Each structure stands twice: as structure tokens, then as C-alpha cells.
Amino acid sequence: MSLSRFFDNRNVLGLLFMLPAGALLIVFLTYPLGLGTWLGFTDTKIGRDGVWVGLDNYEFLFGDSVARLSLFNTLFYTVVASVIKFVLGLWLALLLNKNLPFKAFLRAIVLLPFIVPTALSAIAFWWLYDAQFSVLSWALVKMGLITTYVDFLGEPWLARLSTIAANVWRGVPFVAITLLAGLQTIPASLYEAASLDGATEWQRFWHVTLPMLTPIIAVVMTFSVLFTFTDFQLIYVLTRGGPLNATHLMATLSFQRAIPGGALGEGAALATAMVPFLLAAILFSYFGLQRRAWQQGASDK
Amino acid sequence: MSEKEKAASEGGMDYLDSLPRRWVVTYIPVLVFLFVLLFPFYWMGMTAFKPDAELLSKAANPFWIHSPTLAHFEKLLFHTAYPDWMWNTIIVSVVSTFVSLISSVLAAYAIERLRFKGSRLTGMGIFLAYLVPPSILFIPLAAIVFKLGLFDTRWALILTYPTFLIPFCTWLLMGYFRSIPYELEECALIDGATRWQILVKIILPLAVPGLISAGIFAFTLSWNEFIYALTFVSSSEVKTVPVGVITELVEGDVYHWGALMAGALLGSLPVAVLYSFFVEYYVSGMTGAVKE
Numbered sequence: 001m002s003l004s005r006f007f008d009n010r011n012v013l014g015l016l017f018m019l020p021a022g023a024l025l026i027v028f029l030t031y032p033l034g035l036g037t038w039l040g041f042t043d044t045k046i047g048r049d050g051v052w053v054g055l056d057n058y059e060f061l062f063g064d065s066v067a068r069l070s071l072f073n074t075l076f077y078t079v080v081a082s083v084i085k086f087v088l089g090l091w092l093a094l095l096l097n098k099n100l101p102f103k104a105f106l107r108a109i110v111l112l113p114f115i116v117p118t119a120l121s122a123i124a125f126w127w128l129y130d131a132q133f134s135v136l137s138w139a140l141v142k143m144g145l146i147t148t149y150v151d152f153l154g155e156p157w158l159a160r161l162s163t164i165a166a167n168v169w170r171g172v173p174f175v176a177i178t179l180l181a182g183l184q185t186i187p188a189s190l191y192e193a194a195s196l197d198g199a200t201e202w203q204r205f206w207h208v209t210l211p212m213l214t215p216i217i218a219v220v221m222t223f224s225v226l227f228t229f230t231d232f233q234l235i236y237v238l239t240r241g242g243p244l245n246a247t248h249l250m251a252t253l254s255f256q257r258a259i260p261g262g263a264l265g266e267g268a269a270l271a272t273a274m275v276p277f278l279l280a281a282i283l284f285s286y287f288g289l290q291r292r293a294w295q296q297g298a299s300d301k
Numbered sequence: 302m303s304e305k306e307k308a309a310s311e312g313g314m315d316y317l318d319s320l321p322r323r324w325v326v327t328y329i330p331v332l333v334f335l336f337v338l339l340f341p342f343y344w345m346g347m348t349a350f351k352p353d354a355e356l357l358s359k360a361a362n363p364f365w366i367h368s369p370t371l372a373h374f375e376k377l378l379f380h381t382a383y384p385d386w387m388w389n390t391i392i393v394s395v396v397s398t399f400v401s402l403i404s405s406v407l408a409a410y411a412i413e414r415l416r417f418k419g420s421r422l423t424g425m426g427i428f429l430a431y432l433v434p435p436s437i438l439f440i441p442l443a444a445i446v447f448k449l450g451l452f453d454t455r456w457a458l459i460l461t462y463p464t465f466l467i468p469f470c471t472w473l474l475m476g477y478f479r480s481i482p483y484e485l486e487e488c489a490l491i492d493g494a495t496r497w498q499i500l501v502k503i504i505l506p507l508a509v510p511g512l513i514s515a516g517i518f519a520f521t522l523s524w525n526e527f528i529y530a531l532t533f534v535s536s537s538e539v540k541t542v543p544v545g546v547i548t549e550l551v552e553g554d555v556y557h558w559g560a561l562m563a564g565a566l567l568g569s570l571p572v573a574v575l576y577s578f579f580v581e582y583y584v585s586g587m588t589g590a591v592k593e
Contacts, residue, residue, distance in 0.1 A: 013496055014417025021408035021467050024400075028442065029430055029464040036441035044444075095331050106331070108580040113338055115576050115583070117525040119543035120565035124341040127348060127558055133356070135344065135363045173338065174587070181588035230434035233527040237547055251436035251528075258440045259532055271437040282432065 040269035046262040057269035066245050067270065070253040074274075076160065077249060078229045078281070081167045085224055086217075088168065089175025094209075096176065097183045107177065114173040122237035125166040129153050129238070153239050156246030163238055163247050167228060175220055182216035183209070218286055225281045230274065250274050345569075348562035349373055356558055373559035374567075377550075382537045383564060386545035390568075393455055393530075393541060394523040397462035401519050402512065404463065405470035410500050412471070413478040414486065424475065431468035438464070439532050446533050457533040458541070462523045469522070470515040473589055477511030478504060514586030517579045521572045542568035 040057055044050030061067040096107055113121060128136055129152035137149040152162040186209065194204045232251040235241065241248035241256065248256075250270055258267020318326070348356065350369040355361055377383045408427070412420045442461055443452075451457040481504060489499045505512070530544045537549060546564040550557060576583055 010415045011417045014411040014415040014420060017407040017411035017415065018417075018423065019407075020400075020404035021471060024404060024460070024463045025427075025430055025467060028445070028461050029433060029438070032438050032441035032445060033433065035444065036437065039441055039444070091330070092334055095327055095334070098327050100327070100331065104580075106335070107584070108577065109335065110338060111576075111580075111584070112342065112573065115521055115525075115572055116342075116569035117527070117543045117572070119525075119527045119547055120568050121341060121345075123546065123561050123565045124345045127562065128341065128344060130556075130558075133359075133558075138359070138363055169338065169341070177584060178588050181584070226432065226434060230436040232436045233543075236527075236531075254436075254440065255528070255532070259443070264440055264444065268440045271440055274437055278434070278437075 036268045037272050039265055040272040042265045044265040044268075046259075046264060050265050053265070057266050058273070060266070061269060061273065066248065067253065069245055070241075070248040070250050070270075071273075073160065073247060074229060074249045074251075074277075077164060077167070077231070077247075078225060081164045081171065081228050082221065082225050084164070084168050085171040085175050085228075086221060088172045089220075090179055090217075092172060092176035093179035093183055094205075096180050107180070111173045111177055113170050114177075118170060118233045119237055121170065122166060122234050125162075125169075126153075126238055129162055154243055156243055159239055159243055159247050163235060166238065167231060167234055170234070171224060171228065175224055178220045179213065179216065182213050182220075186212045222282055222286050226278065229278055229281060342569075345562045345566050348558055349566050351559060353559060373557075373563040376557075376560050377563050377567070381550065381560075382540070382545065383542075383567075385538050386540050386542045387567070389455060389539060390524060390541040390543075391571075393458045393462065394520050397459045397466060397523050398516060398519040400459065401463045401466035401470050402516055405467050405474055405515065406500075406505070406512070408467070409471045409474035409478055410504060413475045414504070415496070427468050427471050427475075430464075431472055433464075435465060435526075435528050439528050442529070443532050452533060453535050453539055455539060458526075458530055461529050461533065462526060466519045466522060470519055473515045473518070473586055474508065474511055476589055477508045481507050510582065510585070513579060514582040514589065517575065517583050518586040520575065521583075524572050 039050070041052055041054060042050035043053045043056070092110065096103070096110065100106060128134060131149060131151040131154055134149060134152065136152070137146070140146045141149070151158070153159045190208050190212070191204055194208050199207065230251055231249060232255065235247055235249050235252045236255070239247045241252050245253075250273065254267040254270035254274075257263050257270060261267070347364070347366060350371070350373070351366050352368060352370045352372065355367060361367065408423075411417060412424045412427070442464075446452050446457045446461065451460065485503055485507075486499055489503055494502070525543065526541070527543050530541045531548070534540055534544065537545070540548070542564070546561065546568060550561050550564055
């Protein structure tokens with residue numbers, strides 16, 4: 001067999017073509033995934049190799065009130081932010097799907113919050129939330145709604161809600177634009193048929209738009225939940241987990257324990273503890289929504 | 302197609318709505334959305350050009366600038382390492398985007414068209430890799446980067462960014478390659494072209510929109526990356542813009558809001574400009590990756 005024939009064999013060539021991507025992904029993705037799980041069972045510190053300690057890290061984290069709080073915060077942050085992002089995103093998508101002047105331009109502008117670096121737009125929010133100079137407080141005071149400036153990031157619950165607002169601001173455009181793409185695939189004839197049968201606008205939305213959109217909603221929300229659950233930069237920039245750890249997410253806490261704190265093993269255990277929740281969230285939003293598509297007679301994808 | 306039919310196919314049935322109703326149901330909500338989504342950018346711009354005295358006064362109307370200044374930009378460009386960070390971000394983003402694009406083209410072609418043994422499984426693996434978030438990878442990756450002696454170098458970022466770029470680009474390009482008819486390839490094979498020739502001369506020219514989408518998306522993703530850059534790099538000369546602005550422009554309790562906003566504005570500008578030229582490609586990349 002000549003050399004050129006050998007290289008035209010699909011298995012040989014396939015392997016060769018997969019080599020660069022495969023090598024990078026195995027060394028910097030698959031291996032670290034395994035290593036991270038292993039590190040979680042060791043007491044590795046920065047600059048010192050650890051030894052196997054079994055479930056010690058997990059036991060410690062389970063008894064650690066800050067770690068438990070971070071789990072609560074992460075779930076709260078993810079659920080509240082995802083629900084708001086979905087509702088506002090769907091609404092914005094429906095609005096953009098209407099006959100608007102400058103439609104293309106509007107769609108381009110709307111996506112801006114999603115494309116600029118989150119760390120940098122988070123700085124703008126930090127400034128908007130400033131305890132002394134917040135323009136939001138200024139406006140509220142001038143309108144006579146409040147008398148003292150609001151310390152947006154200083155009170156635990158206020159800080160949680162403020163960070164969620166910033167996350168929603170960044171996430172709504174993604175949800176809206178991807179759902180808009182889904183909306184545009186729904187044939188107008190369906191709506192016309194529905195209104196000839198006397199369906200109101202709400203009925204058209206509930207019985208035509210929503211069922212047709214369900215498969216894409218499932219995918220979009222899966223991604224949205226994934227991004228939100230593992231969010232790091234927004235919290236790191238706005239609060240670093242404060243006040244009183246009230247906004248610490250599992251990702252920011254594992255960074256704090258592992259990198260400035262030096263406890264790589266503990267941090268890795270925290271990060272690994274995110275995986276089951278993540279899988280559950282993915283499965284829930286994917287299959288949960290997928291089933292509704294199937295119940296209503298849409299074909300399986 | 303008549304005017305009315307065209308309107309119907311574009312905007313559903315809302316051409317039936319009366320004008321006042323359209324204002325309440327559509328235009329006003331859109332304007333509110335736009336205001337909220339764009340206000341932080343307006344505020345960034347305002348703050349970046351405002352002199353400190355105005356920034357800290359509670360009396361003046363904060364929504365306007367009375368005497369604009371470039372002092373914050375001057376401080377940023379000549380008294381901080383900002384130009385270095387910019388340069389690093391450019392190098393890291395460009396190189397990692399190219400590395401990822403090349404690897405992804407080869408991988409996507411192999412999975413989609415060569416159909417080697419196990420290609421379906423590899424495709425699934427790529428999709429799963431796409432779902433692995435950086436925030437659970439950065440700790441073990443830090444250990445690996447350190448062991449390889451890459452800590453605090455640009456290489457640490459150039460080599461780790463492809464972990465989230467390659468799955469995305471490969472997945473996107475697989476979709477594009479799937480839409481190119483097989484017959485073209487068969488013709489070329491019969492005419493004696495090698496697989497490499499087919500890829501370079503037939504598939505790639507047809508997949509240019511896909512390549513642009515993947516490239517733009519990969520570039521913005523690496524420009525915006527934060528957690529790896531924060532963890533794997535510690536000296537000022539190697540930092541990227543997002544990390545440099547967060548870690549070095551915030552000094553103690555006195556925040557230099559003007560300079561911070563100027564930094565945020567300048568750092569957002571390149572992706573915003575690039576995006577404005579390639580909106581369609583960007584959107585099709587984003588929706589394409591979700592729709593598959």
C-alpha cells in the first residue's frame with residue numbers, strides 16, 4: 001500500500017485530523033476534570049503535594065456554614081435569575097418579532113450587554129451600586145421616593161438582589177435573541193388559522209407560540225442555567241462574596257479557598273460538588289421542557 | 302408579495318393593531334428595555350469623561366458633563382500598564398482563536414465527513430466538552446499550568462482558552478459542513494482529489510460564513526475570558542484587560558471611578574466594533590450553536 005493511499009484511509013486520516021483538537025482537549029480538559037476530582041480527595045496546598053484524605057474535604061465542607069451558605073446562594077441566584085431572564089427574554093423576543101422600525105439595528109443593539117466583557121460591564125454596575133455616589137439613589141431621592149442613599153451591595157438581601165439584577169441585565173439579550181431566532185421559524189399561517197378559529201391574542205400565544213417554541217426554550221434555558229450556576233466574574237467584581245458571605249457562590253468560594261487561600265484540595269472539592277447540581281439542572285431543564293414538546297404532539301428531535 | 306402580506310410574514314398579525322395600542326403594547330416596552338440595557342454604557346461613557354470634582358459632587362446633575370476631560374484616559378494610557386494589558390489581550394485572543402479555528406476545522410471535517418470509526422462518539426464528546434464550565438476546571442488547570450512551567454506567561458492563556466473555544470467552534474462548523482452537499486465531494490474524489498484538497502479547495506470556500514461566525518465568536522469569548530486569566534497570571538505585564546482593570550486600578554478604598562470607567566470603555570470597544578461589523582455572523586453563530 002502506497003503512502004498516499006494510507007493517508008487517504010478514513011480512519012488514519014480521521015485520527016490525524018482529530019489530533020490537534022483531541023490533544024488540546026485531552027491535556028487541558030479531560031485530564032484536569034479527572035485531576036480536579038482527585039484533588040478533591042487530597043489535602044493538596046499550593047506548593048505542596050497532598051495525600052489522599054478520602055472524604056475529609058467533603059465532610060469539612062458539609063459542616064462549614066459558609067460553604068452551606070454558598071450552596072444556598074448559588075441555588076437562589078440561579079433559580080431567581082433564570083426565571084426572570086426567561087420571562088423578560090421571552091417578552092423582549094416577542095416584542096422584537098413585531099413590525100418595528102429599525103428592526104435589524106434594534107436587534108444588534110440589544111445584544112450589546114452580552115458581548116462586552118462581563119468583568120468590565122460589572123464595573124459599571126459596581127459604580128451604579130456605589131453606596132455614596134450611586135446615580136440610582138440620586139434619581140430615587142430626587143423623585144422623593146427615598147430619603148437616604150441605598151447601600152445596594154452592603155446589605156445581604158439587597159446585595160443578593162442587586163447581583164441578580166446585574167446578571168439578568170447581561171443574560172436577557174442572550175435569551176431574547178436566541179428565542180427570537182426560534183420565533184422567526186414559526187409560520188405566520190398558524191397564527192392566521194388560529195385567529196380565524198376565534199383565538200384571542202393570549203390563546204394564540206399559549207396554544208401556538210409556546211408549544212412551537214418549547215424545544216428551543218429547553219436548549220436556551222439549559223445554557224442559561226449553566227452560565228448562571230457557574231457564574232464567577234460578576235460576583236468577584238461586585239462583592240467578592242460579601243457582605244458577610246451573603247453573595248458567595250460556589251464558584252467564587254472555591255476560588256477564594258483555593259487560590260488566595262492556598263487550599264487547592266478543598267477548593268477542588270467545592271468545585272466538584274457543583275457537578276451533580278449542574279447535571280441535575282441540565283437534565284431538569286432539558287428533559288423537563290422536552291417532555292412538554294412531546295406531550296403536545298411535537299416530534300422528537 | 303403585497304405590502305400587507307409582507308408585513309404579516311415578518312411581524313405576525315400585529316399589522317391589525319391600532320396605533321395607540323401599538324404604542325402601549327410594543328413601542329413603550331421596547332423603549333424601556335432599550336433604556337435599561339443601554340444605560341450602563343451611557344453611564345460608563347459619562348463617567349469616563351467627567352472630571353473628579355463633578356464625579357464626587359452631589360449637587361450637579363449627574364446625567365450630563367459640564368466640563369469634559371481626557372484626564373482619566375491620560376492616566377490610564379500613560380501612568381498604568383493598560384497598553385500592555387491591551388496588547389496581551391490582543392495577542393492571546395488572536396492566537397488562541399486561530400489555534401482553535403484550525404483544530405476545529407480539521408476535527409469538524411473528520412467527524413462530519415470522514416466518518417472514521419468512533420466519529421459519532423467523538424461528536425458527542427465534543428458536545429459534552431462544550432458543557433464543562435471553566436469555574437470547575439480552573440483549580441486543576443492551575444496545577445497543570447504550574448507543573449508545565451507556563452504559570453504567569455501568555456502561553457498559559459493561549460493553551461487553555463481552546464478548551465472552551467474548540468468545542469464551540471467544532472460544534473458550529475459541524476453544522477455548517479453538514480449543509481454542504483456530499484455530491485460535490487464525491488465528484489472531486491472521482492476526479493482524483495485527495496481529502497486534503499477537498500477540504501481546502503471545496504469545503505472551506507463554501508464554509509466561509511461559518512468560519513467567520515466561529516472566528517468572531519471565539520475572539521469575543523477569549524477577549525472576555527476572566528477566571529483563567531485571573532488565576533494563571535500574576536504579573537502586571539502579562540495581564541489581560543479585564544483582569545488588569547479589576548486587580549490593578551482598584552487601589553485600597555479610594556476608587557478612581559473615572560479611570561476605571563475609561564478602562565472598561567476602552568476594553569469593551571474592540572469587541573463592540575468588531576461585533577458591529579459582523580452582527581449577522583455573530584447572531585447566526587450564537588443561534589446556530591443553540592439550535593443544533
